[in-house]
Amino acid sequence: MKIKVASVDSLIIYFADKIDKDIALKVKNAYNCLRNLNIEGIIEIVPSYTSIFVTYDIFKYDFEEISKVLASSIKQSSTLEDTSKLITIDVYYGVEVGLDLEDISKKTTLSIDEIIKLHSEKIYDVYAIGFLPGFAYLASVDEKIALPRLSSPRKQIPKGSVSIADTQTAVYPQASPGGWNIIGRTAFEFFDKSLESLSPICVADRVKFNPISKEEFLKQGGVL
CATH class of the missing domain: 3.30.1360.40 (Gyrase A; domain 2)
Structure with a gap:
């Protein structure tokens, strides 16, 4: 040190x-x-x-x-007592919101179901918060689905988009430009102005993604 x-x-x-x-x-x-x-x-x-x-x-x-x-x-x-939290985040992994799922499937020769399973079965550590308030850098994804950023970033990524870049995964807390591979969407709010940290997720926490149906996603307030 x-x-x-x-x-x-x-x-x-x-x-x-x-x-x-x-x-x-x-x-x-x-x-x-x-x-x-x-x-x-x-x-x-x-x-x-x-x-x-x-x-x-x-x-x-x-x-x-x-x-x-x-x-x-x-x-x-x-x-000191461990104060980290395990936070479960529901994700709809449908291709209509998982903008890069089909492309990832072609590049990895994995089925979309296999990609979803590999992404959602792991527990991720929160390594850092940055880029945007509430943008949590999580690692590490399974090496089978670790892919580089897009060669041409998108001008607008929808809020709640679940993404992968190299060995990291993250959720866009608000609509913004971005170059990560989009595989799903969540209604979970990563940005909360009422909190001192501006987010319910902090470094030292852990995150688990939980696949849900389109209907469940919409009931939670999700937007397609």
Whole structure:
């Protein structure tokens, strides 16, 4: 673990320089630790795949002091209770909303049912939140359906679109441009302005996708 200056009132805690499940677990534990301890003078804590960005009150700490506080606090992470949640998200995987399902089937020689099974049977870790408020980067998808981003991004991806890019999967929390492969759609709300974090899903949580019918999707408020 290395702590380096990011700006006059921020720093970055580095755990490694590569994306790895074991490294992500270390980031997750450290993030949970710092968040739960609620250290006075810490303004913001933003985790990513291999690091944690921290903004702090420069009138309370200088870089050396806050570095010692953070390093000491993170050592306690192994003794903290796991506060991560398992969140189940219902998904309609129909081809009318899964814009790239048929193309993925051709590229992988898997049937659409096999693609749905491979995507929905795994439990994914939330590695980071970014790009859009509530856009959660989840990993890792089965290597059989791990596909690169589209060569030409779409100008508009519908809200709730469930997608795959390389070994990651995610849901577009609102309509936006995007280049990920779209395989389904959910009525689950990833963006909530009433929450401090702006989303019910946080780094350290886990996500499980649950296939549902078109009728169930529409009953939940889903839009085709």
